[in-house]
Amino acid sequence: MKRIIKQLAGLSLAALAVFGMGTAAQAAYPEKPITLVVSFAAGGNADVMARIQAEAMSKELGVPVNVVNRPGGAHVPATMSVLEAPADGYTLFNWSPPSFMVVPLTRATPYKPLEDFVPLFAGISASNALYVRSDSPYTTFEEFIEGAKGKKLKMGVNNLGAPPNLSAVQMADQFGLEFTTIALKTVPASLNGLVAGEVDVAVGQVASLNAFGDKIRPLIILDNNRKDFYEKDLPGVRTVGEAFPGKEAGAWVHGGFAVKAGTPDDVVKVLLDASAAAMDNDAFRASIPKAISWYWVHGVEDTTALIQSGKDLYSPILDGLGLLHK
Amino acid sequence: MISQRVANLVFAAMLMVTLAYMAWLASGFETPALGGATLPTHFFPLVLLAFIATCTVIYGFEYILTGGSGGDQGDVVYEDWLQARRGLFTLIATCASFMIWREFGFAVAGLIATPSIALAMGTRKLWQFAVIFMGAGMTYLVFTHGLGTQFS
Amino acid sequence: MFDAVTFNLALDLLFQPLTLVMLVTGVTIGIVIGVLPGLGPPVALSLALPFTFEMSFVPSIVLLLAIYSASIYGGSISAIVARIPGTGAAVATAQDGNAMFRAGRGGEALGLSLTGSVLGGLFSAVVLAVFAPLLAKLAAEFGPREYLAVCVFGLSVVVRVAGASLWKGLTMAGVGLWLTTWGIDPLSGGERYTFGSYQFYSGIKLIPFLIGIFAVSEVFIGAERAMARIDFNASSLKITIPGWQRLKDLRGTLARSSVIGTIIGIIPGEGAAVAAYYSYAEEKRRSDTPDEFGKGSPLGVLAPETANNATVGGALLPTMTLGVPGTPAAAILLGAFAINNLTPGPMLFEERGDIMYAIYIGLFVINIVMMVIGYFAIRFAAQIIRVPQNIVLPLVLLLSVAGIYSTFASLFAVGIMLASGVFGYVIRKLGFSVAPLVIGFVLGAIFEDGFRQSITTSQGSILEFFNTPIGLVIYFLLFLTLFGEPIWKRLRRTMSGDPA
Numbered sequence: 001m002k003r004i005i006k007q008l009a010g011l012s013l014a015a016l017a018v019f020g021m022g023t024a025a026q027a028a029y030p031e032k033p034i035t036l037v038v039s040f041a042a043g044g045n046a047d048v049m050a051r052i053q054a055e056a057m058s059k060e061l062g063v064p065v066n067v068v069n070r071p072g073g074a075h076v077p078a079t080m081s082v083l084e085a086p087a088d089g090y091t092l093f094n095w096s097p098p099s100f101m102v103v104p105l106t107r108a109t110p111y112k113p114l115e116d117f118v119p120l121f122a123g124i125s126a127s128n129a130l131y132v133r134s135d136s137p138y139t140t141f142e143e144f145i146e147g148a149k150g151k152k153l154k155m156g157v158n159n160l161g162a163p164p165n166l167s168a169v170q171m172a173d174q175f176g177l178e179f180t181t182i183a184l185k186t187v188p189a190s191l192n193g194l195v196a197g198e199v200d201v202a203v204g205q206v207a208s209l210n211a212f213g214d215k216i217r218p219l220i221i222l223d224n225n226r227k228d229f230y231e232k233d234l235p236g237v238r239t240v241g242e243a244f245p246g247k248e249a250g251a252w253v254h255g256g257f258a259v260k261a262g263t264p265d266d267v268v269k270v271l272l273d274a275s276a277a278a279m280d281n282d283a284f285r286a287s288i289p290k291a292i293s294w295y296w297v298h299g300v301e302d303t304t305a306l307i308q309s310g311k312d313l314y315s316p317i318l319d320g321l322g323l324l325h326k
Numbered sequence: 327m328i329s330q331r332v333a334n335l336v337f338a339a340m341l342m343v344t345l346a347y348m349a350w351l352a353s354g355f356e357t358p359a360l361g362g363a364t365l366p367t368h369f370f371p372l373v374l375l376a377f378i379a380t381c382t383v384i385y386g387f388e389y390i391l392t393g394g395s396g397g398d399q400g401d402v403v404y405e406d407w408l409q410a411r412r413g414l415f416t417l418i419a420t421c422a423s424f425m426i427w428r429e430f431g432f433a434v435a436g437l438i439a440t441p442s443i444a445l446a447m448g449t450r451k452l453w454q455f456a457v458i459f460m461g462a463g464m465t466y467l468v469f470t471h472g473l474g475t476q477f478s
Numbered sequence: 479m480f481d482a483v484t485f486n487l488a489l490d491l492l493f494q495p496l497t498l499v500m501l502v503t504g505v506t507i508g509i510v511i512g513v514l515p516g517l518g519p520p521v522a523l524s525l526a527l528p529f530t531f532e533m534s535f536v537p538s539i540v541l542l543l544a545i546y547s548a549s550i551y552g553g554s555i556s557a558i559v560a561r562i563p564g565t566g567a568a569v570a571t572a573q574d575g576n577a578m579f580r581a582g583r584g585g586e587a588l589g590l591s592l593t594g595s596v597l598g599g600l601f602s603a604v605v606l607a608v609f610a611p612l613l614a615k616l617a618a619e620f621g622p623r624e625y626l627a628v629c630v631f632g633l634s635v636v637v638r639v640a641g642a643s644l645w646k647g648l649t650m651a652g653v654g655l656w657l658t659t660w661g662i663d664p665l666s667g668g669e670r671y672t673f674g675s676y677q678f679y680s681g682i683k684l685i686p687f688l689i690g691i692f693a694v695s696e697v698f699i700g701a702e703r704a705m706a707r708i709d710f711n712a713s714s715l716k717i718t719i720p721g722w723q724r725l726k727d728l729r730g731t732l733a734r735s736s737v738i739g740t741i742i743g744i745i746p747g748e749g750a751a752v753a754a755y756y757s758y759a760e761e762k763r764r765s766d767t768p769d770e771f772g773k774g775s776p777l778g779v780l781a782p783e784t785a786n787n788a789t790v791g792g793a794l795l796p797t798m799t800l801g802v803p804g805t806p807a808a809a810i811l812l813g814a815f816a817i818n819n820l821t822p823g824p825m826l827f828e829e830r831g832d833i834m835y836a837i838y839i840g841l842f843v844i845n846i847v848m849m850v851i852g853y854f855a856i857r858f859a860a861q862i863i864r865v866p867q868n869i870v871l872p873l874v875l876l877l878s879v880a881g882i883y884s885t886f887a888s889l890f891a892v893g894i895m896l897a898s899g900v901f902g903y904v905i906r907k908l909g910f911s912v913a914p915l916v917i918g919f920v921l922g923a924i925f926e927d928g929f930r931q932s933i934t935t936s937q938g939s940i941l942e943f944f945n946t947p948i949g950l951v952i953y954f955l956l957f958l959t960l961f962g963e964p965i966w967k968r969l970r971r972t973m974s975g976d977p978a
Contacts, residue, residue: 330908330909333907333908334908334909337904337908341649348656348671351671352670352671355663355668355669355670356668356669357666357668358666358667358668365930365933366666367663367666367668367670368670370659370926370929370930371656371659371670371671374652374655374656374659375656377648377652378649378652378653378656381645381646381648381649381652382649384645385643385645385646385649388643388645395642395643395645395646395909396641396642396643396644396646396909397642397643398642398643398909401909403907403908404702404907409702409703410702412701412702412703412704412705413698413699413701413702413903413907415701416697416698416701417698417900417903420694420697420698420875420896420899421896421900424892424893424896427889427892428889440872440876443872443875444868444872446701447701447704447705447868447871447872448701448704448705448868449704449705449868449869454866454868454869457869458869458872458873461869461872461873461876462872462873462876465873465876465877465880466880469880469884473525473884475880475883475884475887476887477883
């Protein structure tokens with residue numbers, strides 16, 4: 001009898017302990033600061049947006065969300081640094097087109113975005129437009145195509161493999177043009193290069209016109225479909241899809257947070273709830289800087305679908321250019 | 327101990343070997359198509375390696391022909407064995423500590439590193455060890471609690 | 479152009495309790511972070527950036543600017559006292575500054591570096607305020623070919639700082655340049671020297687490399703004599719701030735270095751270290767006693783320190799007018815603008831002139847405050863020489879490791895630092911000067927980028943390389959610095975009819 005009582009006591013203690021620890025773990029996340037890894041340099045648009053989001057999440061979660069910048073290396077070191085940390089929800093990754101889309105498609109990476117990560121949401125977005133200087137002879141996109149044929153104009157982009165570059169490459173391919181690409185590191189720098197005459201044409205963002213006023217002229221928006229914010233930033237400018245039905249100008253620029261695959265479901269839920277509460281409201285949207293566009297997608301399934309749509313869009317483009325890594 | 331002349335010539339020879347190896351690696355660099363760059367990826371590294379090699383040969387000849395470069399004829403690398411020992415042992419202790427950190431984690435490495443580096447430098451007095459330990463402890467605290475660094 | 483109403487608005491914005499507290503806090507934090515090796519302006523600014531969410535723009539930007547200016551200055555303290563530059567900006571100060579320190583002129587060196595920093599900072603703040611729109615054009619004109627010209631100019635700097643052996647100096651400059659090719663080639667996406675590890679994709683990072691070359695190698699070298707007592711005269715620790723007469727004598731150096739620093743700051747992308755070395759080289763070139771440089775010349779401390787702080791005002795110029803950061807640290811300042819929904823550009827000056835004025839005045843006040851706080855800091859720092867080296871050095875090593883690990887959260891970065899340290903130790907023992915290595919490394923990425931993109935822009939024609947007014951000016955200056963003196967001497971001799 002004594003033995004049975006002892007065994008029962010032991011079992012119930014064990015059960016209590018496990019149960020207690022379980023609830024303790026559940027109730028405790030987050031109990032220490034969270035790290036957000038950003039694969040861009042500090043100060044740029046992607047970084048600023050990530051910081052604003054980190055700040056909002058931090059208020060919801062009650063712990064600091066610290067941004068760590070790990071730029072360079074085709075975003076691989078930053079991505080891997082998240083995968084090297086434990087899957088406990090204390091390391092978040094700020095994913096973006098390079099890290100989740102272009103780099104895995106164009107080179108062998110030690111990770112697979114949709115297998116190794118659980119994407120939580122997407123927020124930041126951008127759309128690109130083609131710009132020339134205000135004193136350029138090309139006043140319409142059609143004139144530009146005519147004038148650019150047979151010449152190799154200098155095209156300014158920010159970085160190789162980044163969406164502006166891919167949009168430019170796609171456009172060249174669709175319209176039978178050839179360009180010499182000059183990578184000037186950031187979008188403002190490429191537009192500055194345009195104004196200074198270093199390049200003849202540049203890919204900037206739709207919102208870039210705000211900063212450069214009458215020094216540059218938009219020719220066309222490099223997208224198939226019209227998004228809501230186009231009218232606000234570039235009134236009267238057509239998209240490729242509208243002006244040339246049948247020509248492809250798909251662009252995919254999104255970014256958001258993700259955690260390592262294998263993170264416990266309850267932790268993921270806390271993060272999802274916090275992000276929805278923090279960012280899916282008017283006050284937050286009003287705090288987004290003018291130069292940054294916003295396209296909200298929330299939840300693991302929806303965000304995964306969004307990322308998959310990007311892969312579906314870019315794979316054939318990259319394949320056609322011989323850049324798809326097989 | 328070890329004249330500058332001998333040491334520099336040995337170093338120059340080792341450098342040339344390294345340069346050759348690096349050039350061999352560079353010739354294998356691939357240039358993906360995305361850039362449309364006019365110059366292949368291996369261009370710059372090879373040009374620079376050639377430049378370094380040229381300069382190395384020139385100063386190597388300076389050492390061979392004149393016994394020195396920049397007026398260090400007759401100089402020595404280490405004044406005496408004690409000096410060499412202190413410098414080199416500190417170097418070895420530091421690198422060993424790093425290896426230990428990689429394999430066994432920060433705590434172990436920290437506990438081994440602090441005394442061994444101080445020892446290598448020639449510290450013998452107990453109070454000095456104590457001060458160093460305290461300084462190390464304070465640094466650790468400031469970084470973990472002040473800056474939120476997580477040493478693993 | 480000067481608008482009294484806006485000016486008054488700016489004064490109102492600036493002289494608020496919170497803003498002033500941020501100013502003083504920023505200067506203090508900046509100096510401390512500057513002194514610690516491994517932590518520098520970019521780190522300090524990224525750490526401070528989250529705090530700016532809670533505050534409105536003016537206190538935020540004042541905090542960041544204060545940290546920025548003060549940390550550039552702070553690096554010189556450890557450079558002088560321990561020969562270890564606390565930040566990249568102080569690399570050129572370390573040799574002469576520490577030599578003066580060991581020779582018993584530490585107080586003088588510290589006083590000179592503080593004064594130079596403050597005056598350089600003030601100069602560039604004034605230039606920023608008065609010339610912003612004009613100089614913005616200059617910044618906008620900088621393309622690959624102009625950058626290439628600036629980097630080629632760096633060659634002349636290498637020649638001057640190579641120390642006794644020119645060819646050993648050039649060798650190391652080449653090594654520095656070559657080391658920057660490691661990693662993924664940004665212009666083609668190809669992998670270079672990645673040794674099969676993705677850790678190398680981003681190449682060798684500047685800060686771990688610099689701290690390794692300077693701090694870690696210094697620990698190893700210092701270890702050799704760590705037990706030796708340093709004899710010093712206690713009075714040499716007394717801080718001497720140069721008086722009016724001394725300043726008058728030094729005005730040439732101050733002026734030249736301030737201008738060089740401001741201009742380099744304006745050129746987007748170049749950092750304070752470049753300004754420091756360029757002005758150092760210029761002073762050495764002009765000096766009647768060039769051999770003193772490297773052994774403890776006061777000008778070898780004053781010039782780089784003035785120039786590196788002068789980059790602050792210069793860096794703000796393209797940052798605020800074009801949205802293109804003048805220095806890497808200024809990129810973080812851009813973030814502060816964006817967070818507060820301010821878009822840098824000409825519009826900003828027109829719409830929010832009050833904020834712009836507040837920034838100019840703020841910079842001015844920051845430098846004045848730095849003078850005061852700095853004075854107390856260096857009084858304390860000078861005393862460090864009393865601490866035995868075998869206690870200081872292990873702690874320096876520890877701080878460097880902690881700083882690098884904290885900044886990069888990566889054991890790999892620490893590994894790079896230690897490897898650089900071993901390399902630095904070896905070459906220093908062999909009589910190489912580290913300055914060419916560092917300059918090559920700092921300029922390397924810009925040099926390659928400039929060269930390759932110039933080829934693309936000029937579509938292969940070498941002549942096109944020189945088809946740029948700014949570039950031509952720089953090449954001409956380069957020609958002058960390298961060959962000006964000998965040619966001038968020759969001309970004088972022929973003109974005076976000297977048969978020799």
